[in-house]
Amino acid sequence: MMESRISLITLGVRNLELERGFYESLGWSGTQPDPTICFFQANGLVFGLWTELGGYGAPGIELAYNVRSPEEVVGLLEEAVAAGGTLVRAAAVMDWGGTSGAFADPEGYVWEVAHNPGWSIGSDGSVTM
């Protein structure tokens, strides 16, 4: 069971400073946990700009669905494959400390499925950094 919600939308960017500056000119406020990525808290989800997106995912944009435990990552990937999706990356512990895997929907759009111990998920599914 996948709740109908989206946790993170990430745009692959070449010039992070330029892109971050554009959204900040419009009033958004970003934070950079490292030099490759900038996160903006949005309405119950996070919007990201990342210089290292690529090699998997829909061209330029990746969606992510965050779950409440590392075990749920594995379970949801299995459900997605059973529903007709394709496994893109098996669940694994990532260097940023969370657990992540990915599936593609029938037309190839990739969803990362992640457990991030640093982000909280509200009862309504909203994600807060």
Add this chain to the structure above:
Amino acid sequence: MMESRISLITLGVRNLELERGFYESLGWSGTQPDPTICFFQANGLVFGLWTELGGYGAPGIELAYNVRSPEEVVGLLEEAVAAGGTLVRAAAVMDWGGTSGAFADPEGYVWEVAHNPGWSIGSDGSVTM
């Protein structure tokens, strides 16, 4: 001023029935206002699958930001251009009854800016169909 929120994420699809079925197999529930599009209510935003996306926008995915009045569409497009974005479509009344225009960010990602009289926007920016 653009609030840091996202109203709609639309994936361009070839086989709407297949794609809708995949997300419904995972537990989502879609509605089709017409045969070309399927909307799913998500966490304060709407997720769409559309067979006619194309010709503009990031490959395969378009983001949208909904505003509370038709006049705000024009104003936000002007602000985006002033911030370094590019006008993609000027504000116009659409055949579905709303007002819509679009800008691209500095790396070409397109945001539709729309006023949809049929969707409500909460005080926190959440969009409900």
